[in-house]
Amino acid sequence: MARNVSTQRKLLTTAAAWTIGILIFFPILWTFLTSFKTEAQAIASPPAFLFFDWTVENYFEVQSRSDYFKHFMNSVVISFGSTLLGLLIAIPSAWAMAFAPAKRTKDVLMWMLSTKMMPPVGVLVPLYLMFRNTGLLDTRTGLVMVLTLINLPIIIWMLYTYFKEIPGEILEAARMDGASLAKEIIYVLTPMAIPGIASTLLLNVILAWNEAFWTLNLSAARAAPLTAFIASYSSPEGLFYAKLSAASTMAIAPILILGWFSQKQLVRGLTFGAVK
Amino acid sequence: MATLHTRSAARLMIAPSVLLLLAWMIVPLAMTIYFSLLRYNLLMPGMEEFAGLSNYTYFLTDPAFFQAIFNTLAIVLGVLFITVVGGIGLALLLDQPMFGQGIVRILVIAPFLIMPTVAALVWKNMFMNPVNGIFAWLAKLFGLQPFDFLANAPLFSIIIIVAWQWLPFATLILLTALQSLDEEQKEAAQMDGAGASSRFIYLILPHLSRAITVVILIQTIFLLSVFAEILVTTNGGPGTQSTNLTFLVYAQALLQFDVGGASAGGIIAVILANIVAFFLMRMIGKTLEA
Numbered sequence: 001m002a003r004n005v006s007t008q009r010k011l012l013t014t015a016a017a018w019t020i021g022i023l024i025f026f027p028i029l030w031t032f033l034t035s036f037k038t039e040a041q042a043i044a045s046p047p048a049f050l051f052f053d054w055t056v057e058n059y060f061e062v063q064s065r066s067d068y069f070k071h072f073m074n075s076v077v078i079s080f081g082s083t084l085l086g087l088l089i090a091i092p093s094a095w096a097m098a099f100a101p102a103k104r105t106k107d108v109l110m111w112m113l114s115t116k117m118m119p120p121v122g123v124l125v126p127l128y129l130m131f132r133n134t135g136l137l138d139t140r141t142g143l144v145m146v147l148t149l150i151n152l153p154i155i156i157w158m159l160y161t162y163f164k165e166i167p168g169e170i171l172e173a174a175r176m177d178g179a180s181l182a183k184e185i186i187y188v189l190t191p192m193a194i195p196g197i198a199s200t201l202l203l204n205v206i207l208a209w210n211e212a213f214w215t216l217n218l219s220a221a222r223a224a225p226l227t228a229f230i231a232s233y234s235s236p237e238g239l240f241y242a243k244l245s246a247a248s249t250m251a252i253a254p255i256l257i258l259g260w261f262s263q264k265q266l267v268r269g270l271t272f273g274a275v276k
Numbered sequence: 277m278a279t280l281h282t283r284s285a286a287r288l289m290i291a292p293s294v295l296l297l298l299a300w301m302i303v304p305l306a307m308t309i310y311f312s313l314l315r316y317n318l319l320m321p322g323m324e325e326f327a328g329l330s331n332y333t334y335f336l337t338d339p340a341f342f343q344a345i346f347n348t349l350a351i352v353l354g355v356l357f358i359t360v361v362g363g364i365g366l367a368l369l370l371d372q373p374m375f376g377q378g379i380v381r382i383l384v385i386a387p388f389l390i391m392p393t394v395a396a397l398v399w400k401n402m403f404m405n406p407v408n409g410i411f412a413w414l415a416k417l418f419g420l421q422p423f424d425f426l427a428n429a430p431l432f433s434i435i436i437i438v439a440w441q442w443l444p445f446a447t448l449i450l451l452t453a454l455q456s457l458d459e460e461q462k463e464a465a466q467m468d469g470a471g472a473s474s475r476f477i478y479l480i481l482p483h484l485s486r487a488i489t490v491v492i493l494i495q496t497i498f499l500l501s502v503f504a505e506i507l508v509t510t511n512g513g514p515g516t517q518s519t520n521l522t523f524l525v526y527a528q529a530l531l532q533f534d535v536g537g538a539s540a541g542g543i544i545a546v547i548l549a550n551i552v553a554f555f556l557m558r559m560i561g562k563t564l565e566a
Binding site: 010011013014016017018020021022024025027028030031034043045046047089090092093095096097099100102108112114115116117118119120121122123124125126127128129130149152153156181206209210212213216217226227228230231233234241244245248251252255256258259260263264266267270271 | 282283285286287289290292293294296297300301303304305307308311366369370372373374375376377379380381382383384385386387388389390391392393394395397398399400401402403408410413416417440443444445448449452487490494497500501503504507508509521522525526529530535538539541542543545546549550553557
């Protein structure tokens, strides 16, 4: 039964929702606009909203001065590297837990979740020292390893909830037809699991891209991804608002776009399937 | 039917992740415990010696420690309050019929996708800066003195910044839960003469309880370890006014090179997180089973 809503009420809700939506979004919009201003216009009072001399100067400046692209590539390698490695380890585990559950499967899953509750500072000191002694400090390899481990529980949980929804009868039918375990995985399970794996990948890339404890503490000039690169603007250099804005816009744009495409998966993944 | 063959195959497939996570849990944690019992400073290599529990007594009698505990809890509770209450309100609003709902949703979700260092720096410089920030401009517009947020109310400012990042998360999850509420139930309640407020209290809120629990659990995990926002805005200051436990341990380890002291702090942080996690897991266990 369709609800009968008066147009007036609908207009009112629309106005309220749009106002709040734009207010919440405003800092991002403002950063985007400021990135096209000159430094003088960026701090002008009263602030210029749309009527200023648009320039793309800042974007070139950020690249030429601090080699933005290098840090961008670090972010790409670290977030995708850790996610792919995590998937490689997690897919077999999640498959086994979803299709051949044992008595303790639920406990194992809860235990994995509980590892996420350990505060990172609890292991900061030994990890830092280990990294220093093995030369992993400020390397992309080191960061890929750490991010793989911290996101592994989330990857397993997400895959598990997706795999759970694949009907087990199909696998049994394949087995009856004489498919081996390997064939079962490659020809039957994989095609059905691709959407779930893709969402897991997407969410995890977002999380890894934005991770800002380990990346800040374990990287310096060479392996610094965008999180650490932007943090370097907290020094007086950050007073160059236009350049800060240009660097920020480039750092957040890819993830903003990915995230907007995957809203539904975001909810599911972040709540470990508890809210769908 | 799982045969014996698949059983052992299954075990083999689970093994890598379990072993990795086990190692990740145990090895560094054991090292932290070991270091926490040493007098060990990176500036004085080769001088390590057993120090008993002195690192713990040092930490537990340091006034900065209690400030840090207070700040940690203030950030967690402050952000939880703003995001849960605000999230319920926003979710209720976004659930109403309106024009351009999809676009509003996208606008509201955006802050969650922003990396913490960007969010904190944008707020710090372009909004809260007492000279060039938007808030200063607004204050002057109304004839008020600009307020130096990060100097005079550092903790509050950090709570605002972090809440801005997490409000979308709470809203998104509560909205998803709200949309799974049966439309007919709402109509039935309405026909039975239930007003808006009693529909909220007796129908909507109970329906949301599971989602609210999930929001609290997940946010608490992340909020206990807020770090980047503090690092790039106040650096824990002025003094230790905005230092939380995570930041205190970081400063002890990587700024003062006191491995022993920082390890003791890390262990205390682990214990506190476990206390919180214990209550949360019980709470979650109850609602998830219901």
